[in-house]
Amino acid sequence: MSPQEIAEACARAMYVDDSTSQNLGIEIAEVRPGYAKLTMRVGNELTNGHGLCHGGYIFILADSAFAYACNTYDQRTVAAGAGIEFIAPAHAGDTLEAVGEERLRAGRRGVYDIRVTNQNGELVALFRGRSATIKGTFIDSAVGAP
Amino acid sequence: MSPQEIAEACARAMYVDDSTSQNLGIEIAEVRPGYAKLTMRVGNELTNGHGLCHGGYIFILADSAFAYACNTYDQRTVAAGAGIEFIAPAHAGDTLEAVGEERLRAGRRGVYDIRVTNQNGELVALFRGRSATIKGTFIDSAVGAP
Amino acid sequence: MSPQEIAEACARAMYVDDSTSQNLGIEIAEVRPGYAKLTMRVGNELTNGHGLCHGGYIFILADSAFAYACNTYDQRTVAAGAGIEFIAPAHAGDTLEAVGEERLRAGRRGVYDIRVTNQNGELVALFRGRSATIKGTFIDSAVGAP
Amino acid sequence: MSPQEIAEACARAMYVDDSTSQNLGIEIAEVRPGYAKLTMRVGNELTNGHGLCHGGYIFILADSAFAYACNTYDQRTVAAGAGIEFIAPAHAGDTLEAVGEERLRAGRRGVYDIRVTNQNGELVALFRGRSATIKGTFIDSAVGAP
Numbered sequence: 239m240s241p242q243e244i245a246e247a248c249a250r251a252m253y254v255d256d257s258t259s260q261n262l263g264i265e266i267a268e269v270r271p272g273y274a275k276l277t278m279r280v281g282n283e284l285t286n287g288h289g290l291c292h293g294g295y296i297f298i299l300a301d302s303a304f305a306y307a308c309n310t311y312d313q314r315t316v317a318a319g320a321g322i323e324f325i326a327p328a329h330a331g332d333t334l335e336a337v338g339e340e341r342l343r344a345g346r347r348g349v350y351d352i353r354v355t356n357q358n359g360e361l362v363a364l365f366r367g368r369s370a371t372i373k374g375t376f377i378d379s380a381v382g383a384p
Numbered sequence: 385m386s387p388q389e390i391a392e393a394c395a396r397a398m399y400v401d402d403s404t405s406q407n408l409g410i411e412i413a414e415v416r417p418g419y420a421k422l423t424m425r426v427g428n429e430l431t432n433g434h435g436l437c438h439g440g441y442i443f444i445l446a447d448s449a450f451a452y453a454c455n456t457y458d459q460r461t462v463a464a465g466a467g468i469e470f471i472a473p474a475h476a477g478d479t480l481e482a483v484g485e486e487r488l489r490a491g492r493r494g495v496y497d498i499r500v501t502n503q504n505g506e507l508v509a510l511f512r513g514r515s516a517t518i519k520g521t522f523i524d525s526a527v528g529a530p
Numbered sequence: 531m532s533p534q535e536i537a538e539a540c541a542r543a544m545y546v547d548d549s550t551s552q553n554l555g556i557e558i559a560e561v562r563p564g565y566a567k568l569t570m571r572v573g574n575e576l577t578n579g580h581g582l583c584h585g586g587y588i589f590i591l592a593d594s595a596f597a598y599a600c601n602t603y604d605q606r607t608v609a610a611g612a613g614i615e616f617i618a619p620a621h622a623g624d625t626l627e628a629v630g631e632e633r634l635r636a637g638r639r640g641v642y643d644i645r646v647t648n649q650n651g652e653l654v655a656l657f658r659g660r661s662a663t664i665k666g667t668f669i670d671s672a673v674g675a676p
Numbered sequence: 677m678s679p680q681e682i683a684e685a686c687a688r689a690m691y692v693d694d695s696t697s698q699n700l701g702i703e704i705a706e707v708r709p710g711y712a713k714l715t716m717r718v719g720n721e722l723t724n725g726h727g728l729c730h731g732g733y734i735f736i737l738a739d740s741a742f743a744y745a746c747n748t749y750d751q752r753t754v755a756a757g758a759g760i761e762f763i764a765p766a767h768a769g770d771t772l773e774a775v776g777e778e779r780l781r782a783g784r785r786g787v788y789d790i791r792v793t794n795q796n797g798e799l800v801a802l803f804r805g806r807s808a809t810i811k812g813t814f815i816d817s818a819v820g821a822p
Contacts, residue, residue: 255433258440287401293463294404294444301440317439318785319806321467321613321759323641323660325634341645341656342617347756349615349656351643353633364633364641366658368615368757464639465660467613467759469787469806471780487791487802488763493610495761495802497789499779510779510787512804514611514761547725550732579693585755586696586739590732609731613759 241271244377245310249274251376252309259302262295266306272340272350274306280332291328299336300352300365307338308348308367314374315348320367326360333357336365346371387417390523391456395420397522398455405448408441412452418486418496420452426478437474445482446498446511453484454494454513460520461494466513472506479503482511492517533563536669537602541566543668544601551594554587558598564632564642566598572624583620591628592644592657599630600640600659606666607640612659618652625649628657638663679709682815683748687712689814690747697740700733704744710778710788712744718770729766737774738790738803745776746786746805752812753786758805764798771795774803784809 239247249269253259259276262284268275276299284295300322308315328334335355342349348369354362385393395415399405405422408430414421422445430441446468454461474480481501488495494515500508531539541561545551551568554576560567568591576587592614600607620626627647634641640661646654677685687707691697697714700722706713714737722733738760746753766772773793780787786807792800 257429257432258438261429283403283407286403292404292444294440294447297443297447298438298440301443317470319467319469321465321658323465323634324463325636325639325641342615342653344617344653347617349617361634361636364658366613366656467804469780471782471785471787488761488799490763490799493763495763507780507782510804512759512802549721549724550730553721575695575699578695584696584736586732586736589735589739590730593732593735609762611759611761613757615757616755 244312245269245271248309248312248376249306252306258298262298264299264302267335269306269310271310272307272343273310274303274338276303276306276336278334280328280330280334282330285330289330291330291332293324296324296328296334296354296363297322299334300354300363301367303336303338303352304350304365304367304369307340307350308369309376312375312377313371314376315369315371318368318370320365323364325364326362328356328362334362390458391415391417394455394458394522395452398452404444408444410445410448413481415452415456417456418453418489419456420449420484422449422452422482424480426474426476426480428476431476435476437476437478439470442470442474442480442500442509443468443511445480446500446509447513449482449484449498450496450511450513450515453486453496454515455522458521458523459517460522461515461517464514464516466511469510471510472508474502474508480508536604537561537563540601540604540668541598544598550590554590556591556594559627561598561602563602564599564635565602566595566630568595568598568628570626572620572622572626574622577622581622583622583624585616588616588620588626588646588655589614589657591626592646592655593659595628595630595644596642596657596659596661599632599642600661601668604667604669605663606668607661607663610660610662612657615656617656618654620648620654626654682750683707683709686747686750686814687744690744696736700736702737702740707744707748709748710745710781711748712741712776714741714744714774716772718766718768718772720768723768727768729768729770731762734762734766734772734792734801735760735803737772738792738801739805741774741776741790742788742803742805742807745778745788746807747814750813750815751809752814753807753809756806756808758803761802763802764800766794766800772800
């Protein structure tokens with residue numbers, strides 16, 4: 239398998255288990271090694287009484303882009319920590335896009351930057367995640383012997 | 385109204401609008417000026433296929449404790465940014481507690497630390513939030529003229 | 531003055547007062563609006579007994595690149611906070627380069643990312659700074675009336 | 677040796693090599709397991725032309741309190757990353773105090789919070805450091821066989 243095929247197979251294997259993304263309507267637009275682009279439509283159930291998206295759901299979208307970007311090498315990787323800057327509010331009906339890019343991958347550590355923008359290209363949040371690899375793979379475990 | 389009465393009135397006014405907390409079963413156990421304690425039971429809908437709570441929901445719980453702690457002075461305050469360290473996983477059936485405490489409140493800025501623990505007192509996450517006050521109050525707007 | 535001329539004039543005005551950069555041998559290699567590249571040679575005085583550069587000096591270099599990048603619009607801007615990831619050690623004799631780039635500038639707030647690398651292009655640290663504009667300018671105050 | 681004796685022996689062994697702290701006049705006021713209190717007088721050489729302490733030196737003081745607090749178990753521990761909030765400026769002639777406290781120590785990971793205050797007890801900065809243990813000890817290596 240090529241690195242691109244591995245990245246895509248990992249994303250497919252993760253998504254099957256990822257009921258949070260499924261429930262929130264988060265979709266994977268693109269994955270490449272060390273990279274992921276996800277989208278989420280801000281439904282009413284993600285907003286408060288004034289139609290503003292809860293910051294926690296913006297975090298979840300960014301955190302998911304982080305997870306898909308760092309899990310593109312068939313080596314299970316988890317979030318050790320993250321920081322987020324909330325820049326502008328998101329509103330009911332917005333479609334948010336989160337693009338995650340690798341800044342570092344060395345030993346068991348990784349650092350990924352995620353930008354969240356709305357459908358007008360306006361910056362909604364900046365997120366930096368720190369990852370740690372753990373034991374386990376996606377592809378071996380997903381492809382069972384007959 | 386005493387500072388304690390103001391803190392409690394703000395929390396009540398916020399919770400009415402806070403459909404995220406309501407939907408996730410987040411409950412306010414205690415508020416005091418600059419302080420909030422919230423709880424959340426980890427239902428199956430917050431977990432992935434392996435029974436582990438999605439880190440994003442741990443963030444939402446911590447972020448909510450942050451929001452209730454910094455909005456205890458009847459001055460609307462929003463999150464400017466936050467950092468989180470994920471320490472230990474949470475599992476389906478756990479009851480998590482998030483305690484938010486004020487570290488700084490000066491001018492329009494605030495810094496709050498939140499500890500998330502499970503029902504055994506084990507540390508699940510550490511969160512530090514940075515707040516900014518905006519225009520608006522809770523109590524005036526909630527108390528309508530007759 | 532063009533934006534580029536303003537950026538360069540701000541950097542010159544700041545550097546005159548910046549005894550820390552002068553004392554540590556930090557030099558400004560390039561400034562553009564929202565951008566700065568600085569260099570620092572790791573002399574023995576910046577290291578411990580084992581020839582490793584103190585992380586605090588790596589922070590100062592990154593923080594300085596942040597300061598010069600965010601002060602390129604003739605509007606005095608200070609650091610509100612920062613995060614740093616230490617990736618690899620720096621050694622006596624290394625020449626470090628810090629490149630600061632703007633990620634956001636909106637209202638009084640800014641976010642800047644700084645990468646610190648060594649003379650071999652290896653990543654030493656990743657820094658994210660949050661800025662706030664304050665009152666005052668550089669160019670007006672530097673150009674005195676006769 | 678008791679835990680307290682180990683903590684003090686580690687601090688002594690570290691300080692011998694710590695030319696940065698020695699050069700900046702940073703002094704160790706107290707160490708206990710997971711805890712350190714350090715002081716630093718803001719001399720003119722740490723300030724810019726206006727008598728304000730460079731934020732990088734406030735970081736170094738906090739980072740040093742972090743280092744002494746996490747290295748109290750005779751297990752060499754380094755900084756993986758840190759975040760700092762700059763709250764109020766420090767001035768030439770101020771004496772700053774940094775108190776570092778352990779929030780977490782589990783496996784190879786640690787989290788420490790450091791508060792920097794001035795001689796009037798005013799908060800100057802809040803720092804959160806993330807540590808990682810590496811190979812090596814202080815006491816064994818410092819006590820040579822005859």
